[in-house]
Amino acid sequence: MTGFPAERTVILTGAGSPRGIGRYAADHLAAAGWHVGLIDIDGDAAAATAAGIAERHGVCAAGVGADVADREAAVAAVDALEQQLPQLVALVAFAGVASPVPYLDVDEQEWRRVVAVNLDGTHWVTQRVARSLVAHGVGRIVGISSVSAQRGGGTYSKTPYSAAKAGIQGFIRSVARELGPHGITANVIAPGPIDTDIMGGTLSPERKAAMAADGVVARIGTPHDVAAAAAYLIGPDSGFVTGQTLNVDGGLYMH
Template identity: 40%
Template structure:
Protein backbone atom coordinates (compact mmCIF):
# COMPACT_ATOMS: atom_id res chain seq x y z
CA UNK A 1 0.00 0.00 0.00
CA UNK A 2 1.17 3.50 -0.81
CA UNK A 3 1.71 5.15 2.55
CA UNK A 4 0.58 8.71 1.69
CA UNK A 5 -1.74 10.52 -0.74
CA UNK A 6 -0.22 11.52 -4.10
CA UNK A 7 -1.12 15.14 -3.71
CA UNK A 8 -0.66 17.77 -1.05
CA UNK A 9 1.71 18.58 1.75
CA UNK A 10 2.10 18.26 5.49
CA UNK A 11 2.28 21.44 7.57
CA UNK A 12 4.55 21.14 10.60
CA UNK A 13 4.37 24.00 13.09
CA UNK A 14 7.39 24.73 15.27
CA UNK A 15 9.68 22.98 12.77
CA UNK A 16 12.60 25.39 13.03
CA UNK A 17 14.34 23.22 15.62
CA UNK A 18 14.12 20.14 17.82
CA UNK A 19 11.43 17.51 17.21
CA UNK A 20 9.68 19.59 14.52
CA UNK A 21 12.89 20.02 12.53
CA UNK A 22 13.60 16.28 12.68
CA UNK A 23 10.04 15.58 11.58
CA UNK A 24 10.23 18.00 8.62
CA UNK A 25 13.44 16.33 7.44
CA UNK A 26 11.99 12.84 8.04
CA UNK A 27 8.85 13.62 6.01
CA UNK A 28 10.91 15.06 3.16
CA UNK A 29 13.02 11.89 3.23
CA UNK A 30 9.76 9.94 2.68
CA UNK A 31 9.12 12.08 -0.42
CA UNK A 32 6.50 14.31 1.24
CA UNK A 33 6.34 18.06 0.67
CA UNK A 34 6.50 19.99 3.94
CA UNK A 35 5.59 23.49 5.01
CA UNK A 36 7.76 24.57 7.94
CA UNK A 37 5.57 27.00 9.92
CA UNK A 38 7.50 28.68 12.73
CA UNK A 39 7.90 32.21 14.02
CA UNK A 40 11.71 31.88 14.00
CA UNK A 41 12.56 32.93 10.44
CA UNK A 42 16.32 32.43 10.64
CA UNK A 43 16.14 28.86 11.92
CA UNK A 44 13.07 28.00 9.85
CA UNK A 45 14.73 29.08 6.60
CA UNK A 46 17.81 27.09 7.61
CA UNK A 47 15.73 23.89 7.96
CA UNK A 48 14.11 24.56 4.57
CA UNK A 49 17.57 24.86 2.98
CA UNK A 50 19.37 22.20 5.02
CA UNK A 51 21.28 19.65 2.97
CA UNK A 52 19.30 16.45 3.63
CA UNK A 53 18.19 13.47 1.54
CA UNK A 54 14.68 13.00 0.12
CA UNK A 55 12.49 14.06 -2.76
CA UNK A 56 10.04 16.01 -0.60
CA UNK A 57 10.21 19.76 -1.03
CA UNK A 58 10.63 21.98 2.03
CA UNK A 59 9.26 25.51 2.24
CA UNK A 60 9.31 27.94 5.16
CA UNK A 61 6.49 30.34 6.10
CA UNK A 62 6.97 32.62 9.08
CA UNK A 63 3.98 31.90 11.30
CA UNK A 64 2.75 32.80 14.77
CA UNK A 65 0.29 30.06 15.69
CA UNK A 66 -1.23 32.35 18.34
CA UNK A 67 -2.42 34.60 15.50
CA UNK A 68 -5.36 33.39 13.41
CA UNK A 69 -4.53 35.46 10.34
CA UNK A 70 -0.93 34.24 10.40
CA UNK A 71 -2.21 30.63 10.43
CA UNK A 72 -4.51 31.32 7.48
CA UNK A 73 -1.56 32.77 5.53
CA UNK A 74 0.58 29.68 6.24
CA UNK A 75 -2.17 27.36 4.97
CA UNK A 76 -2.58 29.50 1.83
CA UNK A 77 1.17 29.27 1.17
CA UNK A 78 1.04 25.46 1.49
CA UNK A 79 -2.01 24.98 -0.74
CA UNK A 80 -0.64 27.31 -3.40
CA UNK A 81 2.85 25.81 -3.43
CA UNK A 82 1.92 22.14 -3.07
CA UNK A 83 -1.64 21.88 -4.41
CA UNK A 84 -3.23 20.89 -1.10
CA UNK A 85 -2.68 19.82 2.49
CA UNK A 86 -3.32 16.29 3.75
CA UNK A 87 -1.45 16.48 7.06
CA UNK A 88 -1.03 18.93 9.92
CA UNK A 89 1.27 18.47 12.89
CA UNK A 90 0.59 20.98 15.65
CA UNK A 91 4.00 20.86 17.29
CA UNK A 92 4.79 24.55 17.99
CA UNK A 93 5.00 25.27 21.65
CA UNK A 94 6.51 27.49 24.28
CA UNK A 95 8.62 24.81 25.86
CA UNK A 96 12.42 24.88 25.86
CA UNK A 97 12.48 28.57 26.83
CA UNK A 98 10.29 28.15 29.93
CA UNK A 99 11.65 28.74 33.40
CA UNK A 100 10.57 26.12 35.92
CA UNK A 101 8.86 27.50 39.01
CA UNK A 102 5.98 26.63 41.34
CA UNK A 103 2.56 27.60 40.02
CA UNK A 104 2.16 30.37 42.59
CA UNK A 105 5.19 32.16 41.11
CA UNK A 106 4.16 31.96 37.44
CA UNK A 107 3.36 35.51 36.21
CA UNK A 108 -0.20 35.82 34.87
CA UNK A 109 0.95 37.11 31.49
CA UNK A 110 3.30 34.14 31.08
CA UNK A 111 0.37 31.79 31.85
CA UNK A 112 -1.72 33.56 29.17
CA UNK A 113 0.98 33.42 26.51
CA UNK A 114 1.60 29.69 27.10
CA UNK A 115 -2.14 28.96 26.65
CA UNK A 116 -2.30 31.25 23.59
CA UNK A 117 0.52 29.43 21.80
CA UNK A 118 0.30 25.86 23.10
CA UNK A 119 -3.48 25.45 23.20
CA UNK A 120 -5.14 28.19 21.15
CA UNK A 121 -2.40 27.75 18.53
CA UNK A 122 -3.70 24.21 17.90
CA UNK A 123 -7.25 25.56 17.59
CA UNK A 124 -6.17 28.38 15.23
CA UNK A 125 -4.03 26.24 12.96
CA UNK A 126 -6.49 23.34 12.69
CA UNK A 127 -9.35 25.72 11.91
CA UNK A 128 -7.24 27.37 9.23
CA UNK A 129 -6.30 24.01 7.65
CA UNK A 130 -9.74 22.35 7.94
CA UNK A 131 -10.91 22.94 4.37
CA UNK A 132 -7.84 21.55 2.57
CA UNK A 133 -7.65 18.66 5.06
CA UNK A 134 -11.26 17.72 4.31
CA UNK A 135 -10.71 18.24 0.57
CA UNK A 136 -7.78 15.80 0.61
CA UNK A 137 -10.28 13.04 1.43
CA UNK A 138 -7.92 11.49 4.00
CA UNK A 139 -6.63 14.28 6.19
CA UNK A 140 -4.65 13.59 9.35
CA UNK A 141 -3.89 15.91 12.26
CA UNK A 142 -1.35 15.03 14.93
CA UNK A 143 -1.34 17.25 18.00
CA UNK A 144 1.79 17.16 20.13
CA UNK A 145 1.05 17.25 23.85
CA UNK A 146 3.42 15.88 26.51
CA UNK A 147 3.67 12.84 28.77
CA UNK A 148 3.75 15.34 31.67
CA UNK A 149 -0.08 15.43 31.41
CA UNK A 150 -0.14 11.77 32.46
CA UNK A 151 1.85 12.21 35.66
CA UNK A 152 1.60 15.93 36.43
CA UNK A 153 5.13 17.27 36.39
CA UNK A 154 5.87 19.90 39.05
CA UNK A 155 6.98 23.46 38.32
CA UNK A 156 5.49 23.64 34.83
CA UNK A 157 1.78 24.12 35.68
CA UNK A 158 0.99 26.42 32.75
CA UNK A 159 2.71 24.10 30.30
CA UNK A 160 1.12 20.92 31.70
CA UNK A 161 -2.34 22.54 31.70
CA UNK A 162 -1.96 23.76 28.12
CA UNK A 163 -0.98 20.26 26.97
CA UNK A 164 -3.83 18.63 28.90
CA UNK A 165 -6.09 21.05 27.02
CA UNK A 166 -4.59 19.84 23.74
CA UNK A 167 -5.71 16.29 24.58
CA UNK A 168 -9.32 17.38 25.20
CA UNK A 169 -9.34 19.57 22.10
CA UNK A 170 -7.95 16.71 19.97
CA UNK A 171 -10.65 14.33 21.12
CA UNK A 172 -13.39 16.89 20.41
CA UNK A 173 -11.93 17.67 16.99
CA UNK A 174 -11.68 13.93 16.18
CA UNK A 175 -15.46 13.68 16.75
CA UNK A 176 -16.20 16.76 14.61
CA UNK A 177 -13.79 16.01 11.76
CA UNK A 178 -14.25 12.23 11.63
CA UNK A 179 -17.48 12.45 9.61
CA UNK A 180 -15.46 14.46 7.05
CA UNK A 181 -12.77 11.79 6.78
CA UNK A 182 -10.14 13.61 8.85
CA UNK A 183 -8.35 11.76 11.66
CA UNK A 184 -7.09 13.63 14.76
CA UNK A 185 -4.69 12.05 17.25
CA UNK A 186 -2.59 13.23 20.17
CA UNK A 187 1.01 12.18 20.69
CA UNK A 188 2.61 12.66 24.08
CA UNK A 189 6.42 12.66 23.95
CA UNK A 190 8.37 11.88 27.09
CA UNK A 191 11.73 13.55 27.81
CA UNK A 192 13.32 14.01 24.39
CA UNK A 193 16.86 15.26 24.01
CA UNK A 194 17.23 17.40 20.91
CA UNK A 195 20.04 19.65 19.67
CA UNK A 196 18.67 22.36 21.99
CA UNK A 197 20.35 22.41 25.40
CA UNK A 198 17.91 22.93 28.27
CA UNK A 199 19.14 24.57 31.42
CA UNK A 200 16.14 23.04 33.20
CA UNK A 201 17.50 19.47 32.93
CA UNK A 202 20.71 18.73 34.83
CA UNK A 203 22.74 15.56 34.06
CA UNK A 204 21.47 14.10 37.35
CA UNK A 205 17.85 14.77 36.38
CA UNK A 206 18.45 13.25 32.95
CA UNK A 207 19.86 10.08 34.53
CA UNK A 208 16.90 9.91 36.93
CA UNK A 209 14.44 10.20 34.02
CA UNK A 210 16.15 7.39 32.12
CA UNK A 211 16.03 5.26 35.26
CA UNK A 212 12.21 5.60 35.31
CA UNK A 213 11.89 4.33 31.72
CA UNK A 214 11.54 0.66 30.71
CA UNK A 215 14.11 1.32 27.96
CA UNK A 216 17.35 2.58 29.47
CA UNK A 217 18.51 5.22 27.01
CA UNK A 218 17.71 8.85 26.34
CA UNK A 219 14.87 9.50 23.87
CA UNK A 220 15.76 11.51 20.76
CA UNK A 221 13.82 13.47 18.13
CA UNK A 222 13.88 10.55 15.66
CA UNK A 223 11.98 8.39 18.19
CA UNK A 224 9.17 10.94 18.25
CA UNK A 225 9.26 11.89 14.55
CA UNK A 226 8.90 8.25 13.44
CA UNK A 227 5.79 7.78 15.59
CA UNK A 228 4.26 11.00 14.20
CA UNK A 229 4.99 9.81 10.65
CA UNK A 230 3.13 6.59 11.45
CA UNK A 231 0.06 8.53 12.65
CA UNK A 232 0.10 10.64 9.46
CA UNK A 233 0.36 7.61 7.20
CA UNK A 234 -2.28 5.29 5.75
CA UNK A 235 -0.95 2.59 8.08
CA UNK A 236 -2.85 4.48 10.80
CA UNK A 237 -6.02 4.90 8.69
CA UNK A 238 -8.27 3.37 11.41
CA UNK A 239 -6.70 5.31 14.30
CA UNK A 240 -8.39 8.51 15.43
CA UNK A 241 -9.25 10.22 18.69
CA UNK A 242 -6.38 8.36 20.37
CA UNK A 243 -3.45 9.24 22.58
CA UNK A 244 -0.12 7.66 21.66
CA UNK A 245 2.43 8.00 24.46
CA UNK A 246 6.04 7.78 23.19
CA UNK A 247 8.47 7.85 26.10
CA UNK A 248 10.50 4.62 26.27
CA UNK A 249 8.00 3.32 28.81
CA UNK A 250 8.43 6.02 31.46
CA UNK A 251 4.66 6.06 31.93
CA UNK A 252 2.70 2.92 31.11
CA UNK A 253 -0.49 4.38 29.74
Protein backbone atom coordinates in the same frame (compact mmCIF):
# COMPACT_ATOMS: atom_id res chain seq x y z
CA MET B 1 -13.71 8.70 1.31
CA THR B 2 -10.94 9.90 -0.97
CA GLY B 3 -7.64 8.01 -0.94
CA PHE B 4 -4.19 9.41 -0.31
CA PRO B 5 -2.83 11.36 -3.29
CA ALA B 6 0.52 10.31 -4.73
CA GLU B 7 1.89 13.81 -4.10
CA ARG B 8 1.07 14.92 -0.57
CA THR B 9 2.15 17.65 1.81
CA VAL B 10 2.51 17.75 5.57
CA ILE B 11 2.68 21.03 7.47
CA LEU B 12 4.73 21.08 10.64
CA THR B 13 4.71 23.93 13.14
CA GLY B 14 7.64 24.73 15.40
CA ALA B 15 10.07 23.27 12.88
CA GLY B 16 12.85 25.88 12.93
CA SER B 17 14.88 25.07 16.06
CA PRO B 18 18.13 23.26 15.17
CA ARG B 19 17.69 20.76 18.02
CA GLY B 20 13.89 20.59 17.98
CA ILE B 21 11.67 17.61 17.28
CA GLY B 22 9.78 19.49 14.56
CA ARG B 23 12.87 20.08 12.47
CA TYR B 24 14.00 16.47 12.78
CA ALA B 25 10.50 15.20 11.97
CA ALA B 26 10.35 17.37 8.85
CA ASP B 27 13.56 15.80 7.57
CA HIS B 28 12.35 12.31 8.51
CA LEU B 29 9.04 12.74 6.69
CA ALA B 30 10.68 14.25 3.63
CA ALA B 31 12.96 11.22 3.45
CA ALA B 32 9.79 9.11 3.31
CA GLY B 33 8.49 11.11 0.34
CA TRP B 34 6.35 13.79 1.96
CA HIS B 35 6.49 17.35 0.69
CA VAL B 36 6.82 19.64 3.68
CA GLY B 37 5.62 23.05 4.75
CA LEU B 38 7.23 24.57 7.83
CA ILE B 39 5.89 27.24 10.16
CA ASP B 40 8.08 28.72 12.88
CA ILE B 41 8.25 31.94 14.87
CA ASP B 42 11.66 32.36 13.19
CA GLY B 43 10.78 32.68 9.52
CA ASP B 44 14.41 32.71 8.38
CA ALA B 45 15.07 29.43 10.20
CA ALA B 46 11.95 27.87 8.68
CA ALA B 47 12.96 28.94 5.18
CA ALA B 48 16.55 27.74 5.61
CA THR B 49 15.37 24.40 6.98
CA ALA B 50 12.98 23.97 4.06
CA ALA B 51 15.71 24.75 1.55
CA GLY B 52 18.00 22.14 3.09
CA ILE B 53 15.25 19.52 3.08
CA ALA B 54 14.43 20.16 -0.57
CA GLU B 55 18.10 19.81 -1.52
CA ARG B 56 18.65 16.62 0.50
CA HIS B 57 15.48 14.75 -0.40
CA GLY B 58 14.29 16.15 -3.71
CA VAL B 59 10.85 17.08 -2.41
CA CYS B 60 8.97 20.35 -2.48
CA ALA B 61 9.52 22.31 0.72
CA ALA B 62 8.71 25.81 1.91
CA GLY B 63 9.04 27.62 5.22
CA VAL B 64 7.30 30.71 6.58
CA GLY B 65 7.37 32.69 9.79
CA ALA B 66 4.38 33.13 12.08
CA ASP B 67 3.39 33.35 15.71
CA VAL B 68 0.81 30.56 15.73
CA ALA B 69 -0.88 32.09 18.77
CA ASP B 70 -1.99 34.92 16.45
CA ARG B 71 -4.97 33.64 14.47
CA GLU B 72 -4.45 35.89 11.46
CA ALA B 73 -0.76 35.04 11.25
CA ALA B 74 -1.43 31.32 11.58
CA VAL B 75 -4.07 31.35 8.85
CA ALA B 76 -1.88 33.44 6.53
CA ALA B 77 1.03 31.04 7.04
CA VAL B 78 -1.04 28.02 6.02
CA ASP B 79 -2.46 29.98 3.08
CA ALA B 80 1.05 30.81 1.88
CA LEU B 81 2.30 27.23 2.17
CA GLU B 82 -0.73 25.74 0.48
CA GLN B 83 -0.19 27.99 -2.54
CA GLN B 84 3.38 26.71 -2.97
CA LEU B 85 3.01 22.98 -2.30
CA PRO B 86 1.10 19.88 -3.49
CA GLN B 87 -2.16 18.78 -1.85
CA LEU B 88 -2.23 19.30 1.89
CA VAL B 89 -2.90 15.99 3.63
CA ALA B 90 -1.44 16.24 7.13
CA LEU B 91 -0.54 18.53 10.01
CA VAL B 92 1.81 17.88 12.91
CA ALA B 93 1.58 20.74 15.40
CA PHE B 94 4.90 20.77 17.25
CA ALA B 95 5.01 24.48 18.13
CA GLY B 96 5.23 24.91 21.87
CA VAL B 97 6.99 26.68 24.71
CA ALA B 98 8.22 25.37 28.05
CA SER B 99 7.39 26.79 31.45
CA PRO B 100 9.57 25.84 34.44
CA VAL B 101 8.03 28.53 36.68
CA PRO B 102 6.72 27.18 40.05
CA TYR B 103 2.95 27.43 40.30
CA LEU B 104 2.86 30.02 43.10
CA ASP B 105 5.09 32.28 41.00
CA VAL B 106 3.01 32.03 37.81
CA ASP B 107 1.67 35.46 36.85
CA GLU B 108 -0.92 36.33 34.23
CA GLN B 109 1.68 37.02 31.55
CA GLU B 110 3.33 33.62 31.97
CA TRP B 111 0.00 31.78 32.00
CA ARG B 112 -1.23 33.53 28.86
CA ARG B 113 2.09 33.05 27.06
CA VAL B 114 2.17 29.30 27.59
CA VAL B 115 -1.50 28.63 26.89
CA ALA B 116 -1.48 30.91 23.84
CA VAL B 117 1.35 29.14 22.05
CA ASN B 118 0.71 25.55 23.13
CA LEU B 119 -3.08 25.37 23.00
CA ASP B 120 -4.38 28.38 21.08
CA GLY B 121 -1.66 28.00 18.45
CA THR B 122 -2.50 24.34 17.93
CA HIS B 123 -6.15 25.26 17.52
CA TRP B 124 -5.70 28.07 15.00
CA VAL B 125 -3.42 26.10 12.70
CA THR B 126 -5.52 22.95 13.02
CA GLN B 127 -8.73 24.77 12.16
CA ARG B 128 -7.23 26.34 9.03
CA VAL B 129 -5.65 23.07 7.88
CA ALA B 130 -8.85 21.16 8.61
CA ARG B 131 -10.81 23.34 6.20
CA SER B 132 -8.59 22.13 3.36
CA LEU B 133 -8.62 18.53 4.52
CA VAL B 134 -12.42 18.49 4.64
CA ALA B 135 -12.54 19.93 1.13
CA HIS B 136 -10.31 17.08 -0.10
CA GLY B 137 -12.04 14.35 1.88
CA VAL B 138 -8.86 12.96 3.43
CA GLY B 139 -6.40 14.05 6.08
CA ARG B 140 -4.37 13.45 9.20
CA ILE B 141 -3.97 15.75 12.19
CA VAL B 142 -1.48 15.18 14.99
CA GLY B 143 -1.30 17.31 18.12
CA ILE B 144 1.59 17.21 20.57
CA SER B 145 0.80 16.78 24.24
CA SER B 146 3.24 15.63 26.93
CA VAL B 147 3.64 13.10 29.68
CA SER B 148 3.50 16.18 31.93
CA ALA B 149 -0.20 16.47 31.12
CA GLN B 150 -0.80 12.90 32.27
CA ARG B 151 1.38 12.83 35.38
CA GLY B 152 0.79 16.38 36.57
CA GLY B 153 4.20 17.67 35.67
CA GLY B 154 7.22 15.96 37.12
CA THR B 155 9.42 16.90 34.17
CA TYR B 156 11.07 20.21 33.27
CA SER B 157 7.89 22.24 32.77
CA LYS B 158 5.24 22.82 35.35
CA THR B 159 1.57 23.77 35.73
CA PRO B 160 0.77 26.13 32.80
CA TYR B 161 2.49 23.75 30.40
CA SER B 162 0.79 20.67 31.85
CA ALA B 163 -2.60 22.38 31.68
CA ALA B 164 -2.14 23.47 28.06
CA LYS B 165 -0.88 20.07 26.98
CA ALA B 166 -3.80 18.35 28.71
CA GLY B 167 -6.08 20.68 26.79
CA ILE B 168 -4.59 19.44 23.54
CA GLN B 169 -5.76 15.91 24.30
CA GLY B 170 -9.36 16.98 24.81
CA PHE B 171 -9.18 19.29 21.82
CA ILE B 172 -7.87 16.61 19.45
CA ARG B 173 -10.44 14.05 20.62
CA SER B 174 -13.23 16.47 19.82
CA VAL B 175 -11.69 17.28 16.43
CA ALA B 176 -11.45 13.54 15.72
CA ARG B 177 -15.14 13.08 16.49
CA GLU B 178 -16.30 16.04 14.39
CA LEU B 179 -14.05 15.45 11.38
CA GLY B 180 -14.08 11.66 11.22
CA PRO B 181 -17.08 11.60 8.85
CA HIS B 182 -15.03 13.71 6.44
CA GLY B 183 -12.23 11.14 6.17
CA ILE B 184 -9.92 12.84 8.64
CA THR B 185 -8.20 11.29 11.64
CA ALA B 186 -6.84 13.26 14.59
CA ASN B 187 -4.46 11.87 17.19
CA VAL B 188 -2.01 13.00 19.85
CA ILE B 189 1.59 12.14 20.59
CA ALA B 190 2.57 12.53 24.25
CA PRO B 191 6.36 12.49 24.49
CA GLY B 192 8.25 11.88 27.69
CA PRO B 193 11.61 13.57 28.27
CA ILE B 194 13.21 14.10 24.86
CA ASP B 195 16.74 15.34 24.30
CA THR B 196 15.87 18.78 22.90
CA ASP B 197 16.37 22.39 23.96
CA ILE B 198 12.81 22.63 25.34
CA MET B 199 14.14 20.66 28.29
CA GLY B 200 16.18 23.68 29.32
CA GLY B 201 19.21 23.35 27.08
CA THR B 202 21.62 20.64 26.07
CA LEU B 203 21.38 17.80 28.57
CA SER B 204 24.39 16.48 30.44
CA PRO B 205 24.87 12.70 30.76
CA GLU B 206 23.99 13.01 34.45
CA ARG B 207 20.73 14.81 33.75
CA LYS B 208 19.79 12.30 31.06
CA ALA B 209 20.37 9.43 33.50
CA ALA B 210 18.24 11.11 36.17
CA MET B 211 15.37 11.69 33.72
CA ALA B 212 15.53 8.11 32.48
CA ALA B 213 15.38 6.63 35.97
CA ASP B 214 11.57 6.70 36.19
CA GLY B 215 10.99 4.95 32.87
CA VAL B 216 11.11 1.30 31.85
CA VAL B 217 13.52 1.88 28.97
CA ALA B 218 16.89 2.95 30.34
CA ARG B 219 17.29 6.15 28.31
CA ILE B 220 15.47 9.34 27.50
CA GLY B 221 13.84 9.85 24.15
CA THR B 222 15.29 11.22 20.94
CA PRO B 223 13.66 13.31 18.20
CA HIS B 224 13.71 10.18 16.02
CA ASP B 225 11.39 8.38 18.45
CA VAL B 226 8.76 11.08 18.08
CA ALA B 227 9.28 11.54 14.34
CA ALA B 228 8.70 7.83 13.75
CA ALA B 229 5.43 8.00 15.71
CA ALA B 230 4.33 11.00 13.66
CA ALA B 231 5.18 9.18 10.42
CA TYR B 232 2.81 6.36 11.38
CA LEU B 233 -0.03 8.59 12.53
CA ILE B 234 -0.03 10.70 9.36
CA GLY B 235 0.46 7.75 7.03
CA PRO B 236 -2.08 5.81 4.97
CA ASP B 237 -1.91 2.79 7.30
CA SER B 238 -3.36 4.64 10.32
CA GLY B 239 -6.79 5.34 8.88
CA PHE B 240 -8.64 3.37 11.58
CA VAL B 241 -6.77 5.05 14.45
CA THR B 242 -8.31 8.29 15.67
CA GLY B 243 -8.92 10.16 18.89
CA GLN B 244 -5.98 8.37 20.50
CA THR B 245 -2.96 9.45 22.51
CA LEU B 246 0.27 7.63 21.66
CA ASN B 247 2.76 7.87 24.50
CA VAL B 248 6.38 7.97 23.38
CA ASP B 249 7.97 8.01 26.81
CA GLY B 250 9.87 4.78 27.48
CA GLY B 251 7.15 3.54 29.82
CA LEU B 252 7.18 6.60 32.06
CA TYR B 253 3.38 6.68 32.07
CA MET B 254 1.33 3.53 31.46
CA HIS B 255 -2.44 3.72 31.12
